[in-house]
Amino acid sequence: MEKQVVDGLREVFQSGRSRPLQYRKQQLGALHRLITEHQEDIEQALKQDLNRNTYNTSLFELISIENDIKLAESEMADWAAPRPVKKNLNSALDNVYIKPEPLGVVLIIGTWNYPWAMILQPLVGAIAAGNAAVLKPSELSEHSARLMKELLPLYLDKEMYQVVTGGVPETQELLRQRFDHIFYTGSSMVGKLVMEAAARHLTPVTLELGGKSPCYVDKNCDIAVACRRITWGKFANCGQTCIAPDYILCEPSIQDRIVEEIQKTLLEFYQTDPKSSPDYCRIINTRHFDRVLALMNECTIALGGESDRSQCYIAPTVLKDVLPHFKIMQEEIFGPLLPIVTVNGLSEAIQFINAREKPLALYVFSSDKTVIKRMLAETSSGGVTVNDVLMHYTVDTLPFGGVGNSGMGRYHGKHTFDQLSHHRACLIKSFAMEGLNDARYPPLTAARLRKAKFFMQHRLCSCSGICVWAVIATLLAIGLKDNVP
Amino acid sequence: MESQKQVLERLRGAFRSGVTLPVHFRLTQLEAMMSLFEDNETQIIEAMHEDLAKPKFEAVLSEIEIVVNDICYAISNLQSWMQPTYVATNLATKLDDCFVRREPLGVVLIIGAWNYPLHLILLPLIGAIAAGNCAILKPSEISRATEKLLAELIPKYLSQECYAVIRGGAEETKTLLENRFDHIFYTGSQSVARCILLAAAVHLTPVTLELGGKCPCLIYGRLDMKAAAKRLVWAKFFNAGQSCVAPDYVLCTAETRDALLPFIKETLESFYGSDPQQSPDLGRIVTDRHWDRLLELLKKSEGKIVIGGESDKKTKYIAPTVVVDVMESDALMQEEIFGPILPILTIKSLDEAIYFVNEREKPLALYAFSDESQVVNTVLERTCSGGFCSNDGIVHMSLPGLPFGGVGASGMGNYHGRWGFETFSHKRGCMMRSWLLERVNVLRYPPYNESNLSWLRWATTAKKKGWAGCSVM
Numbered sequence: 001m002e003k004q005v006v007d008g009l010r011e012v013f014q015s016g017r018s019r020p021l022q023y024r025k026q027q028l029g030a031l032h033r034l035i036t037e038h039q040e041d042i043e044q045a046l047k048q049d050l051n052r053n054t055y056n057t058s059l060f061e062l063i064s065i066e067n068d069i070k071l072a073e074s075e076m077a078d079w080a081a082p083r084p085v086k087k088n089l090n091s092a093l094d095n096v097y098i099k100p101e102p103l104g105v106v107l108i109i110g111t112w113n114y115p116w117a118m119i120l121q122p123l124v125g126a127i128a129a130g131n132a133a134v135l136k137p138s139e140l141s142e143h144s145a146r147l148m149k150e151l152l153p154l155y156l157d158k159e160m161y162q163v164v165t166g167g168v169p170e171t172q173e174l175l176r177q178r179f180d181h182i183f184y185t186g187s188s189m190v191g192k193l194v195m196e197a198a199a200r201h202l203t204p205v206t207l208e209l210g211g212k213s214p215c216y217v218d219k220n221c222d223i224a225v226a227c228r229r230i231t232w233g234k235f236a237n238c239g240q241t242c243i244a245p246d247y248i249l250c251e252p253s254i255q256d257r258i259v260e261e262i263q264k265t266l267l268e269f270y271q272t273d274p275k276s277s278p279d280y281c282r283i284i285n286t287r288h289f290d291r292v293l294a295l296m297n298e299c300t301i302a303l304g305g306e307s308d309r310s311q312c313y314i315a316p317t318v319l320k321d322v323l324p325h326f327k328i329m330q331e332e333i334f335g336p337l338l339p340i341v342t343v344n345g346l347s348e349a350i351q352f353i354n355a356r357e358k359p360l361a362l363y364v365f366s367s368d369k370t371v372i373k374r375m376l377a378e379t380s381s382g383g384v385t386v387n388d389v390l391m392h393y394t395v396d397t398l399p400f401g402g403v404g405n406s407g408m409g410r411y412h413g414k415h416t417f418d419q420l421s422h423h424r425a426c427l428i429k430s431f432a433m434e435g436l437n438d439a440r441y442p443p444l445t446a447a448r449l450r451k452a453k454f455f456m457q458h459r460l461c462s463c464s465g466i467c468v469w470a471v472i473a474t475l476l477a478i479g480l481k482d483n484v485p
Numbered sequence: 486m487e488s489q490k491q492v493l494e495r496l497r498g499a500f501r502s503g504v505t506l507p508v509h510f511r512l513t514q515l516e517a518m519m520s521l522f523e524d525n526e527t528q529i530i531e532a533m534h535e536d537l538a539k540p541k542f543e544a545v546l547s548e549i550e551i552v553v554n555d556i557c558y559a560i561s562n563l564q565s566w567m568q569p570t571y572v573a574t575n576l577a578t579k580l581d582d583c584f585v586r587r588e589p590l591g592v593v594l595i596i597g598a599w600n601y602p603l604h605l606i607l608l609p610l611i612g613a614i615a616a617g618n619c620a621i622l623k624p625s626e627i628s629r630a631t632e633k634l635l636a637e638l639i640p641k642y643l644s645q646e647c648y649a650v651i652r653g654g655a656e657e658t659k660t661l662l663e664n665r666f667d668h669i670f671y672t673g674s675q676s677v678a679r680c681i682l683l684a685a686a687v688h689l690t691p692v693t694l695e696l697g698g699k700c701p702c703l704i705y706g707r708l709d710m711k712a713a714a715k716r717l718v719w720a721k722f723f724n725a726g727q728s729c730v731a732p733d734y735v736l737c738t739a740e741t742r743d744a745l746l747p748f749i750k751e752t753l754e755s756f757y758g759s760d761p762q763q764s765p766d767l768g769r770i771v772t773d774r775h776w777d778r779l780l781e782l783l784k785k786s787e788g789k790i791v792i793g794g795e796s797d798k799k800t801k802y803i804a805p806t807v808v809v810d811v812m813e814s815d816a817l818m819q820e821e822i823f824g825p826i827l828p829i830l831t832i833k834s835l836d837e838a839i840y841f842v843n844e845r846e847k848p849l850a851l852y853a854f855s856d857e858s859q860v861v862n863t864v865l866e867r868t869c870s871g872g873f874c875s876n877d878g879i880v881h882m883s884l885p886g887l888p889f890g891g892v893g894a895s896g897m898g899n900y901h902g903r904w905g906f907e908t909f910s911h912k913r914g915c916m917m918r919s920w921l922l923e924r925v926n927v928l929r930y931p932p933y934n935e936s937n938l939s940w941l942r943w944a945t946t947a948k949k950k951g952w953a954g955c956s957v958m
Contacts, residue, residue: 014843016867055933063942085886088554096884101869103892180893192686199682202675202696204897207689225923232930269931279931354501367920378503380588380911388918388926395583397572398914403590404667408691410912422892423899425872426865427881431709431856437877441719442756442766444542453550456883 002170005134005162006177009105012159013132018102021080025073027127027156031120032069034155035062038147042116045143049115051282056236061117064394068121071396071413072128079128079417082426090436090455095428100421102130104180109171109194110137111185112284113240113334115144118185118208123161125416131181132160136174138186139167140284172197179203181420185242186210187332188405206409206419208242209402210332211359215245215389216349216375218366219254226365226387227261230338231269233389235316238281239336243361243382245389246333247322249349252342259302259318262338266303266316275306275313283312283335292335295328299339324352346371350378358382358404363389382406489657492649493664496592496619499646505589505617508567512560514614514643518607519556521642522549528634529603535630536602538769538801543724548603551883555608558885558902559615566615566906569915575944582917587910589617590691591667596658596681597624598672599771600727600823602631605672605695610648612905618668619647623661625673626654627771666690668909672729675894693898693908695729696891697821699845700870702732702852702878703838704741706860713854713876714748718756720852720878722805725768726825730850732878733821734811734828736838742809742829750792753805761804762797770801770824779803779824785816788828813841835860839867847871847893852878871895 018024035042039062046052046061072079082097106126110119119135126133135152137145149163164174175182175197184194185208198205217226234245250258270277283289289312296305296319304317314336322328322339329339343349353362362381366372372386382402385392392398393412401410411419439451487495504510522529526549533539533548569584593613597606606624613620622639624632636650651661662669662684671681672695685692704713721732737745757764770776780796786808793806803825811817811828818828832838842851851870853861861875871891874881882889882901890899900908928937928944 019866053933055931055935055938058938058942085884087886088884090880091884096887098888099865099873188689192689195686195689196683199679199686202678202682202694202894202897209689222920225920228923228930229926232926271932277931279933372917376586376915377506381913383914384916386915386917387920388916391578391581391918392583392914392916395572395574395578395914395916397574398583398916399585399912400914403911403913405689408689410914422869423888424870424892425881425884425887425889425899427872427874427877427884427887428861429874429876429880431712431876434709434712434715437712437716437719440546441715442540442542443758443764444540444766449542449545452546456546456550456554 002164002173003177005164006105006179009132009134009160009162013102013104018130018132018160021076024076024127024130027161028069028073028124030155031124031127032066034151035065038151041147042144045147046115048143049112049141050237050240050284052237053278055279056281060237061114064117065120065124067396068124068413068416072124072417075414076128079414080130088456091427093433095426097426099424099426100129100418101424103420103422105132105134106181106183106420107134107136107174107179109182109184109186110135112138112140113237113242115141116148119148122183122411122416122420125411126420127161128417129421131420134174134179135161135163136171137163137165139165181205183420184208191407206411207402207407209360209405209407210242210334211357211402211406212246212329212332213243213359213361213363213381214353215248215363216346216365217248217250217254217258218346218364218368218371219251220368220371221365221387222367223254223257224261227258228265229388231262231265234338235266235269235280235336238283238314240281240284240334241390243390243393245338245363246359247329247339247341249341249343249352251345255320255340255342258340259320262318263303270316274315275308275311280316283314286312288335289314292333292337295333295335295337298326299328302340304336346374350375353379358402358406360402360406361385361392380404489651489661489664492621492651493592496621496647496649500589500591500619505619505647508564511563511614511617515556515560515563515611517642518611518614519553521638522553525638532630532634533603536599536628537724537727537771539724540766540768542766543768547601547724552604552607552611555611555885555902555905559611559906562903563615566903578916580919580922584915586913586915587616587906588913590909590911592619592621593668593670593909594621594623594661594666596669596671596673597622599625599627600724600729602628603635606635609670609900609905612900613909615906616909618909621661622648622650623658624650624652626652668692670908671695693890693900694896696849696894696896697729697823698848698891698895699733699818699821700730700848700850700852701842702735702854703835703842703864704735704737704745704854705835705838706855706857708741708854708856710744710748714745714752716877717854718749718752718805721827722756722767722825723879725770725803727768727771727823728879730872730879730882732827732852734818734830736830736832736841738833739831742831746791746807749807753792757805762795762800762802767805770803773798773801775824776801776803779822779826782816782822783808783826786828787812787815788817835863839864842868847891847895849891849895850874850881869893
């Protein structure tokens with residue numbers, strides 16, 4: 001079945017249907033209508049999947065998708081146009097440019113924590129770049145998956161874009177097929193399997209993975225504001241965000257103050273009983289609930305700690321004096337537990353971070369520019385937000401992606417378009433100026449070699465206007481001669 | 486002698502120390518690479534000759550000049566490449582600084598190939614050095630003289646802390662690939678590329694694969710026959726056809742073929758004389774095994790040899806050979822030729838040629854020869870390939886402004902010029918938020934309400950074209 005889907009899409013892609021920009025804009029417009037006309041259905045599905053409320057859904061998923069669609073619609077012509085590049089003397093009179101072209105059929109594998117954004121944002125780029133696509137939403141967010149499968153064919157061209165639902169066997173079967181690009185969002189462990197499957201067909205991949213995103217709070221900062229921002233980013237979606245601040249690093253002297261400020265903020269956000277707040281989500285399922293709960297075992301609970309398995313509810317929890325060898329520091333938490341690990345200053349914090357895998361995001365809170373500068377210069381991560389969390393995700397002009405264990409490739413805005421395009425190098429020459437070419441033909445003479453080397457150089461390309469005309473005049477004079485001594 | 490693991494650990498230690506980060510260090514290394522070429526031109530030409538009987542002319546242009554040009558290009562542009570690029574923001578983030586930093590990846594592995602043994606390993610190295618990485622070079626063991634020269638010269642000119650050459654064959658490469666690198670850059674065949682990708686998947690290592698395939702050359706419509714023949718012959722028989730972007734086969738009508746053949750003959754004679762085996766300007770096949778493979782293809786072929794066909798095993802010589810009446814099922818059409826044999830297949834229409842090309846794997850390069858711009862545009866629009874050049878061959882890869890790389894079965898990723906720098910960099914998206922306007926942030930905090938949402942929606946909407954965008958907050 002999966003093979004038929006892919007073969008069918010490939011055939012329609014090869015017919016050239018998605019080449020015209022008008023077609024792509026139509027599809028994007030239809031996708032936009034899907035979201036706006038079914039916003040309530042999407043919100044309902046997310047409530048059932050994650051107990052997500054409507055506000056969070058809009059803020060975290062729908063707004064980003066809509067913005068991406070509007071951006072692609074208005075900028076597509078620019079993105080898809082040939083991009084001229086610098087020439088050397090040999091090509092001074094030729095057309096030299098990069099032509100963005102679609103890749104073909106791309107596979108987009110989504111994930112359950114932001115089931116709509118993680119699939120539809122890459123899809124916007126795939127459509128804008130002129131590809132066909134297979135979408136494989138996560139079966140863990142089953143209501144969203146079912147709704148997506150039902151709605152997409154009602155709006156988009158089902159001969160070019162299809163949703164395949166199912167679990168591990170269906171995904172494995174899909175991965176046996178040949179795609180022109182695979183875009184996967186999920187865990188590093190499965191990321192390796194995706195890359196392995198892609199290797200068979202030499203398929204390029206984009207892997208948006210995870211890791212433990214550290215959050216360093218310098219003693220020199222507005223701790224109250226820092227803690228509000230961290231609390232927001234950590235506990236939104238019940239901590240189930242790939243770029244959530246995973247753990248805090250700070251000096252022992254400010255640990256208690258941090259706990260205090262977080263406590264104040266939690267009260268403000270979710271009131272005395274987060275369980276009954278309409279704004280607090282749930283863990284996706286009992287398997288993850290058990291996993292997250294077990295991470296608390298060795299730790300000292302500073303705040304929260306309550307749970308209710310029947311609702312997959314875990315209270316916003318802060319753990320203090322966490323030691324590096326605790327289980328909670330060995331894997332990405334992906335839940336509402338915020339460990340605080342104390343370090344003696346910036347250098348130790350940097351060492352701590354660098355001893356671990358490169359994370360998807362890194363956060364640093366400080367009013368001291370040298371602290372920020374050092375943190376940026378001496379660590380590596382997919383992306384960074386300074387003095388806040390998550391926000392670099394919202395700027396679509398910034399490339400969003402991981403490095404090392406946290407992933408490869410990038411997207412958002414134009415970056416998705418570029419990631420899902422082939423940048424074809426084009427040199428358009430005429431038959432004229434054959435005299436120039438003589439320099440490179442055998443038999444070798446010293447004069448020919450000298451001339452050939454001269455024309456290959458680009459050192460002369462940054463010359464002033466008058467100089468350029470002199471050069472072009474010389475080229476014309478030489479080029480129009482038939483033979484070169 | 487150090488083991489592979491020891492070399493890798495040493496380089497990793499050097500990278501962690503931060504020695505490759507300052508622009509001054511990178512420039513010094515690039516300048517040292519330049520000196521490597523300036524001081525050793527004779528030895529380089531000799532090594533090329535020993536490995537491939539590469540004519541001096543070809544060695545200078547395709548192994549020295551092209552690399553030296555890229556070094557100059559990197560040196561003149563490095564400072565600007567290293568600058569963070571600031572990006573536009575939306576209203577909600579107007580007071581923040583958003584920029585992209587280009588950061589080194591760490592320790593990279595560059596695996597070279599034997600056909601341009603210096604170029605294919607040192608050109609990627611330029612990008613790796615410019616981007617601030619440490620690098621292990623694994624040259625091809627098939628081009629022995631160059632491998633030996635690299636092992637001698639690299640430690641002499643470049644920082645031994647940061648760059649190392651590891652020699653060996655398939656076994657050593659396999660062991661090397663078990664280690665963890667931060668990027669693997671491979672030039673070579675598709676079958677080996679699959680093994681490399683599998684090894685890379687274990688560590689989630691990103692890769693650049695510069696592979697090959699059969700590069701088609703469509704010749705159609707009105708033509709300057711003489712110029713077309715010259716350019717085609719030059720591109721095909723350069724390095725005795727052993728170029729990943731050599732035009733592999735020609736597609737044209739019978740009339741075009743008949744008109745072109747005399748010019749091809751004439752050009753071959755003007756390039757290599759009446760007996761090409763005596764010409765100092767024609768290369769040889771790299772090994773006996775490769776020579777055998779090519780002769781086997783020629784033997785199995787059911788086409789008609791109209792030019793050349795002579796060969797001499799002792800000197801690994803194969804004459805520039807043109808074969809006509811080649812069918813799709815011919816032996817010459819089943820694999821990348823990588824030798825001085827040019828099959829010409831006849832087609833009746835441009836559509837047929839395009840269809841033929843599209844039925845096959847996407848090639849590394851695609852050529853269209855025609856004086857009619859309509860023909861060139863049609864081929865360009867209706868096909869896909871790593872790179873494209875009209876009315877000439879190979880030369881598109883000498884332009885540092887153009888990314889050089891494949892697509893589909895011909896590879897992934899690219900390099901040359903700035904593209905090499907980008908390939909070996911991590912583009913880190915950074916946002917510096919202001920401490921101010923915490924009251925604006927209130928819009929996003931719980932408890933949630935509808936009016937806050939409307940404000941946020943407005944503030945985060947993408948900037949429209951031509952809109953001045955005032956900062957209300």
